[in-house]
Amino acid sequence: MRAATTASMAARRLAAARLMSTIPEGANINEIRQQLLRTALQLVPEYSFTDKTISEAAKLHEYPSTLRGLAPNGARDVIEVLFEDGIEHIRQAHAELLAVSGEKKPGMTKVVTHLSRARLEYMIPYIRQWPDAVQLLAHPTNLPFALHHLHKLVDEMWHLAGDKSFDTNYYSKRALLAGVYTSTELFMTKDQSPGFEQTWEFLNARFRDTAKVGKAASDVKTTLEWGANNLKGILMSRGIRF
């Protein structure tokens, strides 16, 4: 028993040593929370997206495991940190792309494909545990959260690519990219090929589909317009004019 305890304590000390940073003295509650969640994110490969991850993260910082109460939504808060970091990551990737291209500014498609790939590469350390996160996000109470962050992601990508559309194209572009990105991410969770090369092929194939079918974008657009026009017609038939 003592040997086991010593062994686990040693393992914990080793893990603590591997921590990217510690919580400084006199930190306020928000900083503690942020750091706790970041540590939890690092522990995801070991404990996956569960409440245990946060407890273990607290223990690593030598706090009691009840500190996981700082994350009332449990694993969802860890996922939120992942999403926010993901946005930062693609902003950096965009800056790097601009630096590399120099004079010649890259086209919208090139930027979007590059950023999608960057965001997926960011997922690599967590991809084997990602199905647990997907299961969590698919829960009805978490759907608004999931959709909000998916929208943020595709919106950021299109914005960085320089999209200036102000009509239904705005929605159809984001809808298409959301479809491409989500399907590739799901494919990636099962991809065992070296360097995830099958995932990159899958991503390129999805982009080719949407490019070939500029018609797909116009199909989404016409469907949205059909729905909007019918809604307008129903309102007008009830005397609400605009």
Next chain:
Amino acid sequence: MLPTLAATARGLAARPWTAAATVSATRAAVTCSHRAFSTDYADVAILGSGVAGAALACALAQAPELAAHKIALIDSADLTRRYSPATDDHWSNRVVSLTPRSVQFLQDLGVWDAIPSTRQHPYEHMKVWDACSNGRADFSAETVSSPAIAYMIEVPYLQSALLEVLSAQHADRITVHSNATVATPLARDDSGDTDAYPLLDLGSEKIAARVLVGSDGANSRVRSDLVRTQFFGRDYGRVGLVATVAIDPTQGNATAWQRFLPTGPLAMLPLSDTHSSLVWTLPPAMAAKAAALPEDQFVALVNAAFFYPPAELAVFLGNELDLDIAEEVEWRDEVYEHGVDLDRVVLPPYVEGVQDGSRAAFPLRLRHSMEYTAHRAVLVGDAAHLIHPLAGQGLNLGLGDVECLSRTFRDAASTGQDLGHAHVLETYARERYPVNAAMLTACDALHHLFGTDAAPVAWIRSFGLNRFNQLDLVKRTVMRATMGEVSML
């Protein structure tokens, strides 16, 4: 204006100056002024005597509340001509599938019984299946305790029956203007004597109507000139190829069949024990090729189209090879016979021939008018909406419009309202717009769902279709909605 003033002046000069005298003089002047114009007045003018327009005329003619209303029916065609088929076995290629609710409406108009039963064909079963997967759904009329799912009828026969009832029973109530071409663009009366009544210039006479009903079809002038609103929607890039085919009479013919191919659905609808109507949604090039085929090749193609994988049909209908389709089908059938248990697989009756001259194609599109009404003008039928034929709903929606409009007019007349008033017309639009929008959207969604051969979509829709087939309650509700018994909303 001048005749009015002159008449009033004469009236005043002729009589001693009293209040009563002035009133009667003015009344005389007003009567004079009406006679001074060469315009006829109608309370309701129906422009377009297709099925919708003629049915509306019948419905209004038999309404006791509208007994004192002047109703005019105007069409540029000869409304005295009646359709009669060349032989008992000859069928028009313009056929329609009437829901029980539409049939009930036509019965109330006294029109349904005017059609001989040999030219009405009910069907009790419908089988729908997917070419790209094993999804299928079977519908049966007894699930909803109905004698039939729908009734097949020729459109010209229905039109003729409506006109016959109009001329035989309602000649005193409806003024029929046959062979009447209306001057376009349509306009409203701007003389100031009326509340901007829509004005129809028939050359020899003019008709000013308190309300103008636009039942003038897809290219409605009432919509484009008077309602002036968006007719939004999409073009499918497909045409509907219709044909009348002779089938193997030994199997009985009380089932409607529809196979969803990625290019579009192929439907066979029973017209009698020996003949059926084909409606095939195809890209224009393929439809042109199919329509031009010799009879034996076309027959082989149709039989193949209900059974072969879509890839083989694409070869038959493509441009790369010049194939003798009948030969190709013959040797393929020999191969398939070995692999397929012909006793267990369910297929439509074998097509044996196609009626001469019955092959025709019309472009398919989806359209909905943004507004159904404008000042003293209202749209019904195809003037208001166009739909994909895959669910056989177009004419049924039109009859639903007509039933609602006639009911609205009757209610308004029974409370002494002006039929052309915006409040009356809005009652109709408020009721019909969402119902039509729902049906149009549903058929459009179905077409898109089945319009692809992408594996994930095919799998999902096959799963969905098979699951739907198992859920009796859901199936019953959907059937009742498409049969018009419940609203889809």
